[in-house]
Amino acid sequence: MNYRNRFKSFIKKPQNIILVSLAFILMYLTVIPMITILLDTFTVHQSELMRVKGSQIGDFTLYHWTKVLFSSASRKIFYEPFLNTLIVSFGTCIIAILLGGFVAWLVTRTNLKYKGIISTLFIFPYIMPSWTLAMFWYNFFKNPLVGGAPGIFTALTGIETANWFAYGPFPIIVVLGMHYAPFAYILIGGILRNMDANLEEAAQLLKAGRVKILRKITIPIVLPAMLSTFLLVFSSAMxxxxxxxFLGTPVRYQVLTTQMFRTLNGLNPGYGYIMALLMILIGVLILGINQRIIGKRKSFTTITGKSSNIALINLRAFRLPVSIFLLIxxxxxCIVPLITFAIESxxxxxxxxxxxxxxxxxxVGSGSPDIANGEPGILRNISILRGLWNSVKLSVLVAFIAGSVGILSGYAIVKKKNTKLSALVNNLAFFPYLMPSMAFGAIYLSMFAVRRGFIPPLYGTFALLVLVGSVKYLPFASRASVGAMxxxxxxxxxxxxxxGIGWWKRMLRIIIPIQKSSFISGYLLPFISCMRELSLFILLVTPSSRILTTMLFQYNEKGWSQYANAINLLIVFFVVISNYVINKVTGASIDKGIGGN
Amino acid sequence: MPQIRLNNITKRFGKAIAVDDLTIEIGDGEFVTLLGPSGCGKTTTLRMIAGLETPTDGDIYIDDVCVFSSEKGIDISPDKRNVGFLFQNYALWPHMTVYKNVSFGLENMKWDKNRIKERVFELLAMLRIEEYSERYPSELSGGQQQRVAIARTLSTGPKILFMDEPLSNLDAKLRMEMRTELKRLHLETGSTFVYVTHDQLEAMTLSTKICLLKEGLLQQYEPPLDIYRYPANYFVADFVGSPNINIIEMEGEQINLDEIKLTNNQLSLLYTPNSSSITIPKGKKLLLGVRPEDIEICDEGTIEAAIYSTLPSGMETIVKLDIAGLLVTCVVFGGVDFPIGSRVKIAFNAKNYVLFDRESERNIASGTLS
Incomplete structure (x- = not known):
């Protein structure tokens, strides 16, 4: 076959067209931006003209890198926040995995009571915006030491909370740990459910005790998957x-993301870009380690068997106390934070x-001039209602684009599996997951502020938010779709x-209906994530494109906490209701999107 | 002394009954097969004896020791029942080498290192997988994994061995080979084997006794050839044997003390029961069971038939015959090929034809035809 014919038959297959176009588009939207900002960190800008002597705008310089990494200020600018990020991420992982893993084990392997309601409610902290618990902690435990009114806890008990307990690393770790525990729960639960119970039964028949089975069989077998859970939680926490x-700023506890926000909003975006790059580097490293772990020779050999009949461990006397304790x-x-928001508002x-x-x-007040510049109550406030409308519009568009592209990419990736092109697209589609949201926002800010080829300058437009959201949440949709395919x-x-049924008809009438619930999960997760996303959009919104989450952040910064609490309640309410409705109507669930079964 | 005894064992999953009031005894050193179509409760039964599943009702005794009793509240855990279990999917531990997989049970019994090593290599040699001792399960073929699983199960020398469709994941040739080895293993170890399969050929060729189940109910529990010759009911007759038994719908009429006239649109035969204790009222609806090898194609035959199809396999030929619209299967030894449509004569010369009541489907007699 000559090259022309080979090319002809190549482009006849839809999966090839999808892969090639995705490879180009994703390259353009993920790799090129990275290279652009990498180059940007080596360039002289207007603001450094004075400091880099004898230079002109656009010259090559190592100024930013040396300033961030090797100067007298770099401890404050970079190393301290970096260390704090590591501490926070590790702490978060440990709490999330211990808590999530323990609950997953109880739910999948024991005769725990109230399993249905526990597994539904336990996902809640992950569906709710991450700052929900942070705001709760803040409302509940804030002390007058830092300034402002005391929290509910102090109001109720009269005890003043210590600074370390109310602000800084400890509450950040606890709150993030609880936020990501459901994530670990879903992943570990999936592993435990998929693990062949015969493996444990075989050990039991060979006279191994419960503890020995756990130590020698269960843990080593789930360890690779646990490690990859660890890495995923780590990169999310980072x-x-x-x-x-919310919890670090009152005591000036900076992590990389907050530091990045400061520098990107301030005078020296170059610092922020360097931090973004370093965070992406860590993310890529994590992905590499993860793939190494999964690709080992000891990996699972799955042979079809009757693994469904798991004999559940009888908790005996502990059954009721453990169940009730967990439920409470x-x-x-899940519930108490919402009540406090309601009260505070x-x-x-x-x-x-x-x-x-x-x-x-x-x-519902119409606003009084002596409070918050006369802002009306949130249900009568045009700008807040517009923010809600923007949020919903954005989430729906992002979910539609990410979900649909995700289905196509999953289809093509699986169809052409074991080819280089498929592996490339698979990695490209997962790559945005590793980019910290803030860094991703920053990159798009710099990249699309000017005209790029056929794309007009997008800064300040709603389209930019849709674009960045769609790319950022593509990994969720593509993973759900790859799994389904x-x-x-x-x-x-x-x-x-x-x-002789055409490709479109095959997709719409055969493939998509069969895996409907997984595919819809691929739409659901971007939708929910988008509704509650702050850091991805915070650098990109302008007054005309404001969304609820960024408004909440602004209100909170201004100290109008009642408005912030009310808005938060509005977001939580909206997210939880839409999750519930979609779940009930279509059977899709966020566990499927993350990779649990 | 019976080795395993099940008394009125019942297992319910919610409302569904998996095993219904099962009572059997498995003798010392026997090779008993639990046979039946999928979903008949055979795996559940096996798992209940091993202690991996808890029965809803009934008692189980192993070596006259009560290991389970719903009434007395006894439930001895699997590790204390001294049994071995071979899983359908082998359940080899993916993170351990072959050696580690096999030695695990011996380590649990606190054997010393040298003795473990000796025992493991003895087993690996017996199963001809010595050279793979340092490999991981994922690096072995299906047949090799199977052997590792057997070695692991045998390592602790259990007197009772349970096997759950151990050959179903192997290809046809390997399965044949492993059948031979399992039978040899049974003799060499002198252990009691309880074996689950849905493959009637496996059950026929391996076991000393077959326990046939249908929807959780015991159908027949007898040696394989008895099951083949004297099926308790229509279901058993149909399930056992390949090619299938011919079941011909007939109407009966007692014409004298030990002769019954069987008729339908195509045939009119005289049936003589081997024991003359039955009486058939006129017009009684019956089913006549004729094994394919019990139909003889010969020139002396009295019944005319046309060849409908032939399937020669070399050793034997399966011939489908058309008797005036009634299709029957027969087996001829050797590679005989008949032209399709040609006419032959057949006779029923064997000693054993089974008669079922068409209503209850129960076996009512076996006898000869003329």
Whole structure:
């Protein structure tokens, strides 16, 4: 076959077209921006003209890198936040995995009671915006030492909370740990459910005790998957912005993301770009380690068997106490914060919890000039309602684009598996996951501020938010879709091909209906993530494209905490309801999107 | 002394009944097969004896020791029942080498290192997988993994061995080979084997006794050839034997003390029961069971038939015959090929034809035809 014919037959297959176009588009949207900002960190800008002697704008310089990494200021600028990031991420991982793993083990392997409600509620902290718990902690434990009114805890008990307990690394780790525990729960639960129970039974028949089975069989077998859970949680925790911003800022505890926000908003974006690059580098390293772990020779050999009949461990006397304790703690974590937001949003003067101080002003009031510049209550506030509309519009568009591209990419990746092109697209589609949201936002800010080829300058437009959201959340959709496609045997599509059914019809009438719930999960996760995303958009919004989360952040910075609490409640309410409705109507769930079964 | 005894064992999963009031005894040193179509409760039964599943009702005794009793509240855990279990998917531990997989059980029994090593290599040699001792399971073929699983199960020298469809993941040739080895293993170890399969050929060729189940109910529990010759009911007759038994719908009429006239649109035969204790009212609806090898194609035959199809396999030929619209299967030894459509004569010369009641489907007699 000559080259022309080979090319002809190559482009006849839809999966090839999808892969080639995705490879180009994703290259352009992920790799090129990275290179651009990499080059940018070596260039002289207007603001450094004075400091880099004898240079002109656009000259090559090592100024930014030496300043960040090797100068007298670099301890404050980079190393301290870097160390803090590592501490926070490690701490988060440990809490998330211990908590999530323990609950996953209880739910999949024991005769725990109330499993249904526990597994539903336990996901809540992950569906809610991450700062929900942070705000809760802040509201509840804030002390007058840093300034402002005391929190509910102090108001109720009269005990003043210590600074280390109210602000800084400890609450950040606890809150992020609880936020990501459901993530670990979903992943570890999936592993435990997929693990062949016969492996444990075989050991039991060979007279190994419970502890020995756990130590010698269960843990070593799930360890690779646990490690990859660890790495995923680590990279998510590393890029968390809102939680450290809420709980760290009062005591000037900086992590890389908050530091990046400061520098990117301030005079020297070059510093921020360097931090972004270093964070991406860590992310890529993590991905590399992860793939190494998974590709070992000791990996699973799965042979079809009857692994479904797992004999559950009888907790005997512990059954009821453990079940009730777990249920109550989960309710405390999920429901109580919402109640406190509600309370906080109804009180006139912060810190005063007497009945006479309650007001509906911040919800439906028309605004009074002496409070918050006369902002009307959030349900009557045009700009907040516009923010809500923007949030919903953005999330729907992002979910639609990310979900649809995700389905196509999953289809093509699995169809052409074991080819280089497929592996490339697979990695490119996963790459945005490793980019810290803040860094990703920063890159797009710099890249699309000017005209790029056929793309007009996008800064300040709504389209830029849609673009960055779609790329950032593509990994969720493509992973869900790759998983779904792997379960589908090729013959199912081939049976349609042989009958002369066209590609579009095959996709719409055969493949998508069969894996409907997984594919819809691929839409659901970007939608929910987008609704509650702050750090990705915070650098990109302008007054005309404001969304709820960024407004919440602004209100909070201005100290109008009642508005912030009310908005947060609005977001949580919206996210939880839409998750519930989509789950009930379509059977899609966020666990499927993350990779649990 | 019976080795394993199940008394009125019942297992319910929610509302579904997996095993229904099963009572059997498995003798010392026997090779018992639990046979039946999928979903008949055979694996559940095996897992209950091993202690991996808890029965809803009933008692189980192993070596006259009660290991489970719903009434007395006894439930001895699997590790204390001294049994071996071979899983369908082998359940080899992916993170351990072949050696580690096999030595695990011996380590649990606190053997000393040298003795373990000796025992492991003895087993690996017996199963001809010595050279793979340092490999991981994922680096072995299906047949080799199977052997490792057997070695691991045998390592602790259990007196009772449970096997759950151990050959179903192997290809046809390997399966044949492993069948021979399992039978040899049974003799060499002198252990009691309880074996689950849905493959009637495996059950026929391997076991000393077959326990046939259908929807959780015991159908028949007898040596394989008895099951083949004297099936308790229509289901058993149909499930065992390949090619399938011919079941011909007939109407019966007692014409004298030990002769029954069987008729349908195509045939009219005289049936003589081997024991003359049955009486058939006129017009009674019956099923006549004729094994394919019990139909003889010969010139002396009295019944005319046309060749419908032939399937010669070399050693034997499966011939489908058309008797005036009634299709029957017969087996001829040797590679005989008949032209399709040609006419032959057949006779029923064997000693054993089974008669079932069409209503209850129960076996009511076996006898000869003329």
């Amino acid at each position: 890029s968390a912005f809102a939680v450290p911003a 703690s989960i309710i405390l974590i 109804f009180i006139m003067e912060p810190g005063n919890y007497s009945l006479s101080n309650f007001t509906t002003l911040f919800w 792997h379960q589908l045997s090729n013959e199912i599509e081939e049976a349609g091909t042989i009958q």
